[in-house]
Amino acid sequence: MIEAEGLSKRFGAVAAVSGVSLRALDGRITGLLGPNGAGKSTTLRILYTVLPPDCGDARIDGISVVGEPLGARRRMGVLPHGAGLYPNLTARENVLYFGALHGLARAERRVRAAELIKQLDMDEFADRPARGFSQGQRIKTALARALIHRPRNILLDEPTNGLDVMAVRTLRGLLQRLREEGHCILFSSHVMQEIAALCDEVVVIAHGRVAAQGTPAELRGRAGTESLEEAFVRLVGAAGGALESEGPEGRPEGAPGG
Amino acid sequence: MRAIWRVFLKEVRENLRDRRTLISALIFGPLFGPLLVASALSLSFRSAGVQSERPLYLTVSHSERAPDLLAYLRQYNVRIKAVEEDEAAARREVAAHRGEEVLLVPADFGSRLQAGQPSPLLLFADESETRSAASVERLAAIINQYGATIARLRLIARGLDPLLTVPIVLHPIDISTPAARSALVLGALSYLVLLTMLMGGMYLAIDATAGERERGSLEPLLTLPVRREYLIYGKILAACAYMTLSLVLTVTAFAVVLRFVGLERFGMSADFGPRVAAGIVLACLPLVPLGAALMTLVAAFTRSYREAQTYVGLVLLIPTLPLVFAAVLGLQPRASLMAVPSLGQHFIMLSLIRMQPLPAGYVALSVCSTLALGALLVFAAGRLYRRERLLG
Numbered sequence: 001m002i003e004a005e006g007l008s009k010r011f012g013a014v015a016a017v018s019g020v021s022l023r024a025l026d027g028r029i030t031g032l033l034g035p036n037g038a039g040k041s042t043t044l045r046i047l048y049t050v051l052p053p054d055c056g057d058a059r060i061d062g063i064s065v066v067g068e069p070l071g072a073r074r075r076m077g078v079l080p081h082g083a084g085l086y087p088n089l090t091a092r093e094n095v096l097y098f099g100a101l102h103g104l105a106r107a108e109r110r111v112r113a114a115e116l117i118k119q120l121d122m123d124e125f126a127d128r129p130a131r132g133f134s135q136g137q138r139i140k141t142a143l144a145r146a147l148i149h150r151p152r153n154i155l156l157d158e159p160t161n162g163l164d165v166m167a168v169r170t171l172r173g174l175l176q177r178l179r180e181e182g183h184c185i186l187f188s189s190h191v192m193q194e195i196a197a198l199c200d201e202v203v204v205i206a207h208g209r210v211a212a213q214g215t216p217a218e219l220r221g222r223a224g225t226e227s228l229e230e231a232f233v234r235l236v237g238a239a240g241g242a243l244e245s246e247g248p249e250g251r252p253e254g255a256p257g258g
Numbered sequence: 259m260r261a262i263w264r265v266f267l268k269e270v271r272e273n274l275r276d277r278r279t280l281i282s283a284l285i286f287g288p289l290f291g292p293l294l295v296a297s298a299l300s301l302s303f304r305s306a307g308v309q310s311e312r313p314l315y316l317t318v319s320h321s322e323r324a325p326d327l328l329a330y331l332r333q334y335n336v337r338i339k340a341v342e343e344d345e346a347a348a349r350r351e352v353a354a355h356r357g358e359e360v361l362l363v364p365a366d367f368g369s370r371l372q373a374g375q376p377s378p379l380l381l382f383a384d385e386s387e388t389r390s391a392a393s394v395e396r397l398a399a400i401i402n403q404y405g406a407t408i409a410r411l412r413l414i415a416r417g418l419d420p421l422l423t424v425p426i427v428l429h430p431i432d433i434s435t436p437a438a439r440s441a442l443v444l445g446a447l448s449y450l451v452l453l454t455m456l457m458g459g460m461y462l463a464i465d466a467t468a469g470e471r472e473r474g475s476l477e478p479l480l481t482l483p484v485r486r487e488y489l490i491y492g493k494i495l496a497a498c499a500y501m502t503l504s505l506v507l508t509v510t511a512f513a514v515v516l517r518f519v520g521l522e523r524f525g526m527s528a529d530f531g532p533r534v535a536a537g538i539v540l541a542c543l544p545l546v547p548l549g550a551a552l553m554t555l556v557a558a559f560t561r562s563y564r565e566a567q568t569y570v571g572l573v574l575l576i577p578t579l580p581l582v583f584a585a586v587l588g589l590q591p592r593a594s595l596m597a598v599p600s601l602g603q604h605f606i607m608l609s610l611i612r613m614q615p616l617p618a619g620y621v622a623l624s625v626c627s628t629l630a631l632g633a634l635l636v637f638a639a640g641r642l643y644r645r646e647r648l649l650g
Contacts, residue, residue, distance in 0.1 A: 074483040084477070086268075086473075088272045097268050145478065
């Protein structure tokens with residue numbers, strides 16, 4: 001379970017995130033929805049302890065990301081934006097390296113890596129160097145790497161970016177299976193269909209603040225509209241300003257990621 | 259702490275598959291330095307040693323006017339080409355490079371010599387050419403020697419002791435040992451050893467920091483339950499491993515190449531055997547962590563791989579600067595100088611090659627100060643990785 005309370009982060013004069021509170025429960029897929037530059041990536045980065053918040057705190061299964069970042073990291077599997085691999089290592093070696101740094105014993109990480117390679121349909125390229133992988137192969141490898149230590153909580157930053165339809169379907173299937181197994185899944189996206197297709201719970205972020213949180217049905221009800229997209233536009237609009245920050249140039253200066 | 263080891267293993271393995279790292283660490287450095295020194299040595303051997311043995315071709319105008327002199331010159335391996343031409347023709351010939359040097363014997367040469375008067379000989383040459391200058395010097399020496407012989411005979415004929423004309427004899431006594439003479443030639447050796455050692459770890463240091471950030475693999479790495487400073491310690495350790503490997507290969511290559519060049523031919527007996535080679539490796543080892551931490555630190559500060567290459571390339575020069583100063587200023591080992599990293603190693607290496615041991619205190623001082631500064635830089639690199647701006 002992931003709980004955030006009053007997270008704030010400034011980059012120079014720009015407030016990337018101000019007072020974000022949210023909750024992602026076990027056995028549910030929670031979507032972080034918002035236009036580009038709304039503060040989704042910054043929020044996730046604070047949650048997975050790469051950035052410390054200026055104020056506020058978050059707890060992963062009750063462990064504070066500010067007070068005990070190492071303990072919190074043990075309980076998380078993270079797929080950051082971009083998902084860089086080591087080009088001279090094979091997909092399997094990339095995954096095993098992370099297993100080793102998680103402290104898994106050699107035999108255990110080998111079994112687990114083989115398991116994930118099968119689950120994610122990676123057999124074809126598992127023992128090829130990561131140099132020259134397609135975007136889909138890269139995301140799969142990065143995902144396997146994030147799941148090597150069987151984390152209870154899984155955070156994904158725009159995981160479907162650049163994936164083709166087949167790869168998106170594999171990813172969806174995997175996330176649904178992980179939900180069935182009782183994992184807590186939090187992922188960000190600016191693609192409405194994806195959120196609508198997958199999420200049990202939606203957190204709408206705009207201008208660094210939470211504009212609304214609830215099930216898709218609740219959000220539609222609150223905005224008084226039938227389509228989630230319309231609800232999203234209204235909720236974001238109500239949070240102040242319309243979607244003028246849509247597009248890459250809408251990202252605040254100095255703020256890493258959206 | 260096990261994380262340091264795991265990062266180390268991964269960086270070593272990954273870079274074993276990287277052609278650029280391998281070439282710079284294992285091939286370029288170890289081959290480049292020894293070959294440079296070997297070719298410089300054999301070149302100087304050729305110009306100094308072989309020159310005097312080489313026959314000297316000399317054009318002589320009116321050789322019939324000085325038959326004894328020509329016979330004397332032939333004894334000293336001067337090949338004579340006899341011509342008959344005047345001064346202007348001789349000038350033109352040298353200017354047009356048809357003949358290297360032309361010796362012109364004036365018509366009154368024989369009669370002046372008989373009368374006991376100084377007899378001029380004209381030697382035309384273009385001394386702006388190095389080879390010609392050396393030939394002129396050699397000819398002048400032979401002809402002066404011939405003149406001195408005539409002078410002695412004249413004194414004896416007049417009943418005087420020829421030694422009267424030699425009031426003072428200067429004896430320069432060279433007390434340099436053969437090993438020290440070779441150290442002069444091998445002065446560049448310590449410079450090359452240090453440089454190739456640093457280059458061995460350069461690409462790994464860049465790849466593990468700036469490269470990792472540019473590829474986007476740093477952020478996932480930071481989400482692992484590992485203290486950030488352990489990550490950089492592992493990377494520094496991997497750079498150390500490559501530097502050590504490069505160092506050992508370079509020194510070994512030097513030992514082998516110098517054996518083939520054969521230093522005895524230069525009157526040098528540099529004993530560059532396994533013992534000196536091992537000593538040089540040991541002398542350089544304390545500098546390995548310092549160099550690795552310095553390069554990693556600089557590379558971690560930069561924003562991209564290219565920027566890192568530029569800055570680390572410049573940083574490579576810093577440890578070699580004290581050596582240049584030492585050579586230019588002719589610095590001798592002193593306690594304060596031994597404490598300077600890289601300069602201390604330079605002095606230790608030199609003392610090993612010269613077989614003139616330094617005081618143990620000096621060596622200890624150099625080792626301690628180098629290791630201490632290295633530890634400081636490793637710590638600074640660890641602090642840098644803990645900063646939030648690391649992701650850039």
